[in-house]
Amino acid sequence: MSKKIDIRLYIDTTLTINGLIGLSQEHAHYLGGVMRKKVGASVAVFNGRDGEWACEIAEIKKRAATLRVIGRIKEQASEPDLMLAFAPIKKARIDFMAQKATELGVSHLQPVFTRRTNVERVKSERLYANAIEAAEQCERLSVPKVSEPTKLDDLLASWPSERMIMFCDEDLSGRSAHEALSTLTDKQKTHPWAILIGPEGGFDDTERAAIRAMKQTVVVSLGPRVLRADTAAMAAISLWQSAIGDWR
Template identity: 50%
Template sequence: MKSRAPGIRLYIDADLSSDGAIKLADGHAHYLRNVMRVESGDEILVFNGRDGEWRAVIAAIGKASVRLQIEVQTREQTPGPDLWLAFAPVKRGPIELIAGKACELGVSALIPVITARTNVGRINRTRLQTIATEAAEQCGRLDVPEVKAPVDLPEFIADWPAERTLVVCDETGGGMPIAEALAGANPAAPWAVLVGPEGGFVKSELEAITKLHIIKRVGLGPRILRAETAAIAALACWQALVGERRP
């Protein structure tokens, strides 16, 4: 077996099972043929978020499609952390950074939340989903986090699932140090991290958020972090302190 394409790992829609054959078209076929220049017989890895990860062989390369032969399961599907990231949209560079890094750091869903001080226009949800998908392919995840439709903060609060703990990054200094707030927390429970816009939440927003059932207001140190830095830092701390702490 050749190993010319050892690094390729592709998220696809199709069901995966042994001895299955899959035809890829459009973006995937273009990527494999023209970007990665795979050849017949090359091996890649594929996953779909349901059936684990499989080794597949390039069986045929056509002008507009690539045929894969699914060979053997390399990893079983296991659930990742049940961790949402809710974040006030920021400018294009930082919001794309959030989408990629949040995926690498294991979030299960990304929720853009429009707050009083949010001052960016339309969110390119398709682009953010593509970035999250590529990050999932590269970081070895078995699923892809969903980029949800933007919601206004009042709606986000009204619809909040009571059993989900919300970690609110509070740049006003009113929060507890994150290591203290998350000490001994339950990794099996549902979680979410909420990060405000540049300039923070307005007072009435923070009060409304604080009325939610299970909430932890956390601080991330004495420096003023950019929104995207706060999101990445809070997620990294959550994984270290809760999600991927040694049992």
């Protein structure tokens, strides 16, 4: 395994030495048709639980292929428990948000309908496909969970008491995220967390009051410019990761 393997696939299956993995039609086409790989070529595989494994192509046809598992390259590492709860936005931007959030290391994508949300449907499978692709490319060993959309009121009503909320409020009354995250207690840092991002146009006043009233909420400011929802999400994740996540 001295040569770097240039293809990484997420496959939700058990990985054991000498095990055989039957690939989906899409993966077979990608390996053979797109990447022109032949029998014997190396492929890395991860399943989100058992680390990353080197495999070789045992058999490849147009619509089917089999990998043989050679050995483990990387141990599974634990990752921060960080949910991104976000109001759905338009197609290109929501794809982008799922990709970038995965790259930046969130563990759970939760679409949330708010009063000012303009998008009526969210395709969770599509979000998940974007997350998988990003995980394969950024050398992550896991794929974030993607939940079905829910209403903000319902999400807050069933909010777990231990999960802290980093709420990026647009009214500038919050402290800077850097400062707010610097002054958390050690206990607060070890809790599971969520970042809450509103739609373009923001949460309405009732929603803001409800979020601020939660005892888990830490209100932060992302500065004086009007950030798009996807930009705000990326900024908030970066700030959280660097202050209390696994960028430390």
